Amino acid sequence: MSDFPDTWRKPPFIRNTLLRRGLWLAILAYVVFTMATLPIDWERVSAGMGRAARIFSGAFPPSFARADLLIDGFMESLKIALLATVAGVALSIPIAFCAARNIAPRPVYYLGRATIIIARSFHPVIVAIIFVKAVGFGPFAGVLTLTVYSIGFVAKLLAERIEEIDFGQVEAMRSAGAPFFSTLIYAIAPQILARQVGLSIYQLDSNLRASAVVGLVGAGGIGATLANAFGRYDYDFALAITMVIVGVILVSEAVSGIIREKLA
C-alpha cells in the first residue's frame, strides 16, 4: 500500500485555533455575566406562581355564556384580516417590483428595499400602538397595522421570487420590442403568479393570527374582546376565547396548507 493518510477531518469553520477558542470563551463569559447581572427576583417568581395558579383555576370551566360577543369579535377579526390582506397584497406587488434588483433601476431598488425594511422593522404590536394613537381605538387601526405587516412580508418574499426568475424570458420580450409593462405581464407575471397566490393565502392566515394580538392594544377584533375579558377578571370567558382562537388558527392553517400544496 501507499503512504497516503487514511484519516481525514473536516476543517473547522474558523481556521484560526486561537480565534475559535477565544470566541467560545467570550460567548460563555457573556452568558454568565448576563445571568449574574439581570435583576431576577426569585421571591417574586414564586409569589407569581401562586397568582398564575389562581388565574388558571378561575378560568375553569371555560364559559361560553357570552358566545354572541365572541362571535362578533371573531367576525370583526376576520374582516380586519381580509381587508388588510387585500390592501397589503395590492400594495406589495408594485413595491416588490421596485425592490427586485434585476429589474428596477438602482435608486428605485433602494427605495423599494427601504420601504420593505421599514415595514418589517417594527413588530405589529408597536405599529398597532401608533395607529391606535393616530386613528383611535377600533378595527380601522387594526386594518392599517396588518396592511403594513403584510407589505413587510409579502413584498419581501415576492421581490426575492422576482430576483430568481429566468431572465431569458424577459430578454425574449425585450428583443421583440415589447414595452415595459407588456414585458412585466408576459415574462415576469407568469413566473411569479403561483408564489403570489401562495403568499396571499399564507398572509391571510397570518393576519388572522396577528389580528388577535394587535386587538390587545386596542386595534379591534377578537383581541379587544380578550383584553376586555381580562380587564373584568372574566378568566373563564378569556379561556373560552383563547380556545376558540387556537381552534380557528388550526383550521385556517390546515386550509391554507392544503390550498398552497395544491398550487405548488
Added chain:
Amino acid sequence: MLKIEKLVKRYNGGDPVLKDLDLEVGGQEVVSIIGSSGAGKSTLLRCINRLVEPTSGTITLNGTDLTQLKKSELRLARRRIGMVFQSFNLVDRLTVMENVQSGRLGYISTWAALTRRYPKEDIRRAYELMERVGIAHYANKRADELSGGERQRVGVVRALMQQPEILLADEPTASLDPKTSEQIMALLRDLANELELPVIINIHNVTEAKQYTDRIVGMRYGRIIFDDVPDALDAAAMDEIYAGVPAEDRAAQGAAA
C-alpha cells in the same frame, strides 16, 4: 441589409470581446457564425439588437443606425429584428398561442396584451405560421408541455410573428438532439427562402453549418478570420478558427503589446 462597421465591445473596461469587426449580411442569405466558446459570437449577435450595448462602431439595418437609437426608438427598431434563443426562452406557464403572440407585443397596446385581445390578422398569421412548422394543434397547450424541438419551433414562430427584416439565432440547436437539431436548421433555411429573410445563426456544429447555410463566418477571439462559402472551409481554416484557447490568445496579445 445589415451592415456592421468597426464594431467594438468591451465589458466593464476589460479587454475587448469584439475588435473592429466588419460584417455585411443581406438578401435572403443564411449565414452561420462559428468559433470556439468565448470567441464573441453571442456578443456579436446581441450587439445587433442591443441586448448587449456596443462600445463603439455602427450597425446599420436597412438604413437605420441601430447604435445611435434612443430607448423608445430602439424598442421600435427591435420589432424589425427577430431572435431565436438557445434555451428557447419561452414563457413556460403561458399557452403556445400566448407565446407566439408575444412576438407582437411591440405592436399592440399593453391593455390588449393584458386582456389577450389580439388583432384578427395576428391570430390568422399565428395559425398560418404554426401550421407551417407543424405545431398548430398545440395552440392551447402550455409551453412547458412541449418537447425541445417543438419548443424551438414556437421560438421560431414567435420571432417570425414580428415580421422581422432579419432573423438572429443564437445557437438555436445547442439544446436539441442531433435529429431535431437538423430539422430546426432545415426549417430556418427553408423559412429564410420562403420569407426572403436574411438569417444569422451562431452554431457550434460545423457539419450542420456547412450543410444548411450559404455562408460561413469564422470568428476567433473577437475577430472575423474566415468569411466564405461552406466549401472553402478546409482543414487549415478549421484549425485556424478552433486552434488554441481564448485565454492563450489573450496572453499572446498581452506579450506582443
